[in-house]
Amino acid sequence: MHFDLNEETKVMQDMARRFAEREVLPRIREDGFKRDLVSKMGDLGLFGCAFPPGIGGSGAGFLAHSVVCEEISRADSGLRALFNLQAMTVPYTIMEWGMPETRSRYVQDLILGRRIGCTCFSEPNVGSDIASTETRITDEGDHYRIDGAKTWISNGTVAEVAVVYASHDRSLKHRGLCAVVVETDQPGWSARETPKLGDKSSPIAEIHLDGVRAPKENLLGEWGGGFKVAMTALDRGRISVGSGAVGLAQACLDASVRYANERVQFGKLIREYQLVKGLIAEMVSLVEASRLLVRRGAWLNDQDRPFTREIAVAKYFAGEAVVKAAGMAMEIHGGMGYSLELPVEKYYRDSKLYQVGEGTANVMRLLIADDALGVKKANRPRLHVPGDFRDLS
Numbered sequence: 317m318h319f320d321l322n323e324e325t326k327v328m329q330d331m332a333r334r335f336a337e338r339e340v341l342p343r344i345r346e347d348g349f350k351r352d353l354v355s356k357m358g359d360l361g362l363f364g365c366a367f368p369p370g371i372g373g374s375g376a377g378f379l380a381h382s383v384v385c386e387e388i389s390r391a392d393s394g395l396r397a398l399f400n401l402q403a404m405t406v407p408y409t410i411m412e413w414g415m416p417e418t419r420s421r422y423v424q425d426l427i428l429g430r431r432i433g434c435t436c437f438s439e440p441n442v443g444s445d446i447a448s449t450e451t452r453i454t455d456e457g458d459h460y461r462i463d464g465a466k467t468w469i470s471n472g473t474v475a476e477v478a479v480v481y482a483s484h485d486r487s488l489k490h491r492g493l494c495a496v497v498v499e500t501d502q503p504g505w506s507a508r509e510t511p512k513l514g515d516k517s518s519p520i521a522e523i524h525l526d527g528v529r530a531p532k533e534n535l536l537g538e539w540g541g542g543f544k545v546a547m548t549a550l551d552r553g554r555i556s557v558g559s560g561a562v563g564l565a566q567a568c569l570d571a572s573v574r575y576a577n578e579r580v581q582f583g584k585l586i587r588e589y590q591l592v593k594g595l596i597a598e599m600v601s602l603v604e605a606s607r608l609l610v611r612r613g614a615w616l617n618d619q620d621r622p623f624t625r626e627i628a629v630a631k632y633f634a635g636e637a638v639v640k641a642a643g644m645a646m647e648i649h650g651g652m653g654y655s656l657e658l659p660v661e662k663y664y665r666d667s668k669l670y671q672v673g674e675g676t677a678n679v680m681r682l683l684i685a686d687d688a689l690g691v692k693k694a695n696r697p698r699l700h701v702p703g704d705f706r707d708l709s
């Protein structure tokens with residue numbers, strides 16, 4: 317076992333850090349989606365780590381993806397949401413489960429930042445229980461028709477390509493679920509932005525699908541096989557979300573170290589007080605333990621080994637850790653934590669997402685405990701995917 321990053325990953329880390337310092341940090345107080353940053357990230361190849369060169373990626377792997385994602389989130393956790401969609405859940409799911417023509421139509425455009433993607437699971441009545449999806453997909457002969465409503469869709473107001481989960485027969489529960497790629501510039505697709513607590517650079521939308529169409533070749537996996545597609549997409553998305561939690565927790569620690577080294581009370585720097593030191597030590601431990609857990613999950617994926625359990629442990633731990641770290645950063649900053657002059661209040665607001673997105677803390681707990689108790693094994697043999705996209709390397 318060794319913990320050093322390889323040279324390629326270190327180069328990606330360095331590039332992502334410099335990009336974040338130069339382009340992202342100066343604009344973190346600007347709310348709203350920044351299209352120019354997507355293009356720049358695409359041009360730099362930041363979205364392409366997990367993708368083979370034959371489809372526009374670098375083949376650097378999931379560990380490199382995790383490291384880059386951490387750097388982006390350390391600068392702006394809201395941009396991490398976009399990063400997850402452009403660099404993982406949308407294009408990877410299409411690459412893994414789509415037909416060759418569907419892959420070539422969308423994947424490269426997404427990872428080069430030329431088109432914006434979104435993933436549509438959540439609905440007004442459906443959150444954790446995606447087998448109960450109410451959005452309906454109907455086979456109309458030469459195309460599919462989709463009707464329903466989706467909520468909480470990151471990038472929903474700006475996306476051009478959506479992976480939509482819909483059921484062809486709700487009575488079949490998870491066996492009725494289908495995953496399909498939908499283009500959003502068509503009649504019947506409408507999106508309205510939802511105001512929210514944090515991640516202000518990541519627009520979230522409520523979406524209505526009213527007779528939206530998708531060509532037959534845009535089905536991902538089999539008809540009724542969407543649950544499997546969803547599970548692989550969520551596993552991989554947890555690498556991004558876990559990495560984002562690590563990056564944000566690191567930002568909380570960085571800010572706290574800076575402040576503890578400059579704030580004087582009772583005639584001494586506050587770093588001299590053992591209670592403050594205790595908070596710093598706990599933050600360091602939370603950040604490093606989260607990072608190791610997340611990187612283990614990403615590394616397992618790079619080895620083509622099952623990692624559902626390990627990434628659930630990582631995402632759960634990192635999600636709890638970042639919320640604690642953000643609270644501690646607020647404490648160390650005293651009143652300044654509450655001020656809009658410093659980014660700590662933003663970190664606090666952004667942190668809560670990590671206990672919710674890509675499977676809530678409770679859903680992670682259930683998966684981890686069921687595995688430990690022998691109720692249900694989390695790690696299964698790798699699922700069969702149509703076509704071998706490794707020929708793209």
Ligand SMILES: Cc1cc2nc3c(=O)[nH]c(=O)nc-3n(C[C@H](O)[C@H](O)[C@H](O)COP(=O)(O)OP(=O)(O)OC[C@H]3O[C@@H](n4cnc5c(N)ncnc54)[C@H](O)[C@@H]3O)c2cc1C
Nearest residue numbers: 435436437438442443444468469470669673674676678679
């Ligand atoms: C900022 C943000 C961005 C998002 N982006 C997207 C996106 O791009 N695409 C998308 O599809 N969705 C997105 N979501 C939605 C997110 O995936 C859901 O919020 C999440 O899956 C939980 O669903 P829910 O909010 O309906 O909560 P619910 O599932 O209703 O859960 C409510 C509470 O009950 C608990 N609970 C539920 N079931 C159980 C159980 N069996 N046992 C124990 N506890 C349980 C949950 O843990 C939670 O605490 C986003 C959400 C946020 C906040």
